[in-house]
Every structure is written in structure tokens, then in C-alpha cells.
Amino acid sequence: MACVYLNSVGLYLDNELAPDEQDNLKAHIKDCLVCSAELSLLKRAGESMRSNRVEGDPDAFLVNLRKKITEEQSNDFEGGSLAEDFGKWSKRLVPVPAVIALVAALWLSQPQANNNLVDAYIFNADNNTAYSLVETKTNLPIVDALIY
Amino acid sequence: MDHDQELIISFKQGNQEAFDMLVKKHYSRAINIAYSLLSNLADAQDAAQEAFLNIYRKLKDFRMDASFSTWLYRVVVNSCYDLMRKRKIKQVPLDDLLELIPAAEDKSDYLKKETVQLALEGLPFEYRSAIVLREMQGLSYVEIAKILNISMGTVESRIFRARQMLKTIFLKKGVS
Numbered sequence: 267m268a269c270v271y272l273n274s275v276g277l278y279l280d281n282e283l284a285p286d287e288q289d290n291l292k293a294h295i296k297d298c299l300v301c302s303a304e305l306s307l308l309k310r311a312g313e314s315m316r317s318n319r320v321e322g323d324p325d326a327f328l329v330n331l332r333k334k335i336t337e338e339q340s341n342d343f344e345g346g347s348l349a350e351d352f353g354k355w356s357k358r359l360v361p362v363p364a365v366i367a368l369v370a371a372l373w374l375s376q377p378q379a380n381n382n383l384v385d386a387y388i389f390n391a392d393n394n395t396a397y398s399l400v401e402t403k404t405n406l407p408i409v410d411a412l413i414y
Numbered sequence: 415m416d417h418d419q420e421l422i423i424s425f426k427q428g429n430q431e432a433f434d435m436l437v438k439k440h441y442s443r444a445i446n447i448a449y450s451l452l453s454n455l456a457d458a459q460d461a462a463q464e465a466f467l468n469i470y471r472k473l474k475d476f477r478m479d480a481s482f483s484t485w486l487y488r489v490v491v492n493s494c495y496d497l498m499r500k501r502k503i504k505q506v507p508l509d510d511l512l513e514l515i516p517a518a519e520d521k522s523d524y525l526k527k528e529t530v531q532l533a534l535e536g537l538p539f540e541y542r543s544a545i546v547l548r549e550m551q552g553l554s555y556v557e558i559a560k561i562l563n564i565s566m567g568t569v570e571s572r573i574f575r576a577r578q579m580l581k582t583i584f585l586k587k588g589v590s
Contacts, residue, residue, distance in 0.1 A: 273574065276573065276574055276577050277570070280548060280555070280573070282554070282555050282570070307581065308577060311530055311549075311577075311580055311584070314526060314527045314529075314530035315450065315527070315530055315531075315545075315546070315549040315550060316549060316550060317527045318449075318450070318527035318528070318530065318531050319449075320445060320446060320449045320455055320458070321442075322441070322442075322455070322459065324437075324441040327437075327441060327445075327459065327462070327463070328434055328437055328438065328441075330463060331437060331463055331466055331467065331470075332434075334463065334467055335467065
């Protein structure tokens with residue numbers, strides 16, 4: 267069965283407990299096989315991580331870094347190419363067409379109840395025939411004939 | 415005033431060599447954190463380059479009351495995260511990881527550095543970064559909280575979970 271102090275072993279290892287808790291757990295671990303095994307496992311895993319170091323070449327690294335800095339500075343000095351500027355701006359402008367498309371989609375999704383206003387406008391500006399046509403607007407052949 | 419601050423002031427006054435000295439001083443630290451997080455030296459070099467490039471761009475605005483090391487750690491961790499996203503490097507699933515870890519005659523061999531590094535690849539990035547800062551750099555939970563911009567409780571929980579996951583991997587391989 268797991269010890270109730272098992273979950274505190276990591277905090278003990280990291281010295282993150284209050285000083286009196288740190289002392290109490292130290293005394294407990296001496297007598298508890300479960301907690302001492304846990305401490306040993308965590309210690310070995312930590313030591314392995316610390317031993318897995320790479321050296322690299324700081325001089326070569328610095329040469330490459332300086333090269334990049336110089337390139338960036340010369341780009342800044344020249345103000346960047348037109349294509350680069352467009353590239354940067356185009357990223358910022360991406361939302362604009364999306365917003366236009368969204369607004370258009372919302373507008374088109376509205377009930378088209380007012381479509382007949384065009385007919386009404388045309389025919390109201392005309393004569394009595396128009397009035398009778400609004401009343402018979404579902405009769406497409408008549409509408410078509412009059413519009414043309 | 416510490417040595418880092420002297421170098422930063424000198425850089426702000428126009429001394430480019432001061433920046434080079436800052437890079438050389440912190441190179442080993444940066445590359446080792448990046449390597450622990452990415453498990454690949456070429457990727458680690460790229461992430462460290464990007465980190466120092468970012469530092470160069472912003473060093474003139476660096477506030478002298480802040481710690482340069484804390485800032486460096488944060489920039490390196492962020493560069494590693496960005497590189498992983500750009501190159502679509504993903505966390506290795508536990509089952510795949512168990513197959514990747516070569517069989518060892520002696521169970522304690524599973525705790526060798528290469529195997530532990532491989533096991534780290536099975537941790538989510540946020541757990542990995544917390545445990546690496548703790549184990550590789552020996553930082554306190556308060557310092558890790560500042561670097562990762564999270565609470566102390568979150569640091570504690572991430573380190574605990576990282577260790578639990580590593581333990582699960584080792585136990586599945588028969589390490590006790």
C-alpha cells in the first residue's frame with residue numbers, strides 16, 4: 267500500500283517544503299521503504315537529466331547569430347522589399363475580405379421580402395396597370411412581359 | 415550591479431561586443447535547455463539562435479530592475495515551443511515511446527541519460543519545460559513560476575505530473 271507521504275517526496279527533493287516539514291519528511295523517509303525507493307528513483311532520473319548535456323560550439327553559434335543580425339539590419343536599412351512589405355500587410359488585411367464575406371452572407375440570408383419593392387417602385391411610377399400587377403405578382407409571365 | 419547588467423548597459427551605450435559576451439556567457443545554458451526540450455541538437459541550435467535574435471532586438475528596452483536570466487529562460491522556452499509548432503514536432507504517445515526505448519539487460523540502464531531524454535519526449539510541453547527548468551537548472555518553484563508566467567501551484571502540479579509520467583514509463587520498463 268502506498269504511503270500517505272509519497273506525493274510529498276518530490277517537494278522534499280526540491281527543498282520546497284517548509285523547514286519543519288522538510289525535517290519531518292527526512293526522518294520519515296529513513297524508516298519508509300516506499301518513500302525511500304521513490305526518492306531514489308527521482309534522484310536517479312534527475313541525475314540522468316543533468317548528465318545529458320551538449321557542448322556545441324559557441325564561437326560558430328555567435329558567427330551565425332551575427333550573420334543573421336547583419337542581414338536583419340541591412341533589410342531594415344533598405345526598408346525591405348516591396349514584396350516583403352506586401353507580405354506583411356497582406357497578413358494584416360486577411361480579416362478584411364473575411365469580414366466583407368460575413369456581412370454579405372448575413373445580408374443575403376435575410377428574408378427577401380422587399381424584393382418586390384423593385385416591382386412596386388417600377389409599377390407605382392407607372393400607371394394603373396402597375397397597381398394591378400403588384401396584386402398579381404406571383405404571375406411571372408405577366409411580370410416578365412411588363413418589365414421588359 | 416551584476417555582470418549581466420554591466421554588459422547590458424555597455425550594449426545600450428553602443429558596444430556591440432558586450433552583446434557577444436552576453437551570448438557566450440549564456441550559450442551553454444540556452445542550448446542545454448533547448449536540447450532537453452527538443453531532443454535534437456540542430457533544432458536546439460535553431461531555437462537558441464531565434465531566442466538570442468529576439469533578445470538582441472529587445473535588449474535596448476530591457477528594464478534593469480529585471481533579471482536577465484529569467485528573461486533568457488523565458489525566451490528560450492518560447493522559441494522551443496514556436497519551433498515545435500512550426501515544424502509540427504509532436505509529443506510521442508506513451509505506447510510508441512515504450513517501443514522506442516531499447517530493451518536493457520539491467521533494469522537500471524533505463525535510467526541512463528539517453529533513455530531519460532527519450533522519456534521526456536513523452537511529456538506534454540508544459541510539463542517538460544517545468545521539469546527541465548527544475549532538474550537541469552536547479553531553479554526554485556518561484557523562479558519557474560516567473561519564467562513560465564504561471565502560479566506556484568501550477569508549477570508544483572506540472573512538476574509532480576511530469577515525474578509521475580516519467581515514473582510510469584520507467585515502471586512499465588520494470589525499473590523500481
